[in-house]
Amino acid sequence: xxxxxxxxxxxxxxxxxxxxxxxxxxxxxxxxxxxxxxxxxxxxxxxxxxxxxxxxxxxxxxxxxxxxxxxxxxxxxxxxxxxxxxxxxxxxxxxxxxxxxxxxxxxxxxxxxxxxxxxxxxxxxxxxxxxxxxxxxxxxxxxxxxxxxxxxxxxxxx
Amino acid sequence: xxxxxxxxxxxxxxxxxxxxxxxxxxxxxxxxxxxxxxxxxxxxxxxxxxxxxxxxxxxxxxxxxxxxxxxxxxxxxxxxxxxxxxxxxxxxxxxxxxxxx
Numbered sequence: 298x299x300x301x302x303x304x305x306x307x308x309x310x311x312x313x314x315x316x317x318x319x320x321x322x323x324x325x326x327x328x329x330x331x332x333x334x335x336x337x338x339x340x341x342x343x344x345x346x347x348x349x350x351x352x353x354x355x356x357x358x359x360x361x362x363x364x365x366x367x368x369x370x371x372x373x374x375x376x377x378x379x380x381x382x383x384x385x386x387x388x389x390x391x392x393x394x395x396x397x398x399x400x401x402x403x404x405x406x407x408x409x410x411x412x413x414x415x416x417x418x419x420x421x422x423x424x425x426x427x428x429x430x431x432x433x434x435x436x437x438x439x440x441x442x443x444x445x446x447x448x449x450x451x452x453x454x455x
Numbered sequence: 456x457x458x459x460x461x462x463x464x465x466x467x468x469x470x471x472x473x474x475x476x477x478x479x480x481x482x483x484x485x486x487x488x489x490x491x492x493x494x495x496x497x498x499x500x501x502x503x504x505x506x507x508x509x510x511x512x513x514x515x516x517x518x519x520x521x522x523x524x525x526x527x528x529x530x531x532x533x534x535x536x537x538x539x540x541x542x543x544x545x546x547x548x549x550x551x552x553x554x555x556x
Binding site for chain 1: 461463467468472476478479480484486487490491519526547548
């Protein structure tokens, strides 16, 4: 709970009080919104799994992709329940560049894995690419979280 | 409203705090807003209704696992109003001598 020197409902704050309130609120939200340790792991596993599932036989690949999408959606739902927040990866601010970069890397690696399989390459190639993509995704998730919280503190992206 | 006038809807600590919280995300759950502001459900509902009436906040109710949850978000008008308020507040602070702040 925030402790302010004025009635929090209707008393008009002085400009200094208002600035202090805004700064405190942003700082509290930045601390509260810290992503739990398990989220980047789930995100990395889900995203990496999208590429790795292309190692499966053609008729099973859609099942693998669906399972990975379920992991991603389930992870996001769990994060949402944990934080009480909903946030889009595409929100304005520094996070948008990170989301765009991750989207491009993800599509490129999945395309590469698909191409490799289409040309009769070893199933180990999509698996290796999936592991690489998973690590990148987990790190990107942490970077996105840091950028989001930095945006909160500075008031960017609001 | 002149550049140095503050939006009266926004210029109340609790409503300002709610708008700042909502500006950090796409949606926030009612329970989070209550925890962060430390006010009762009824006080929070009243303040949110004022923001909703001003067109600054949108309310969405969703049922998850047979439990209803209320999600709040800033509307485009709310985002604009907050940006305008923050600009006016900065100008006002700069215009007032430090000894009178």
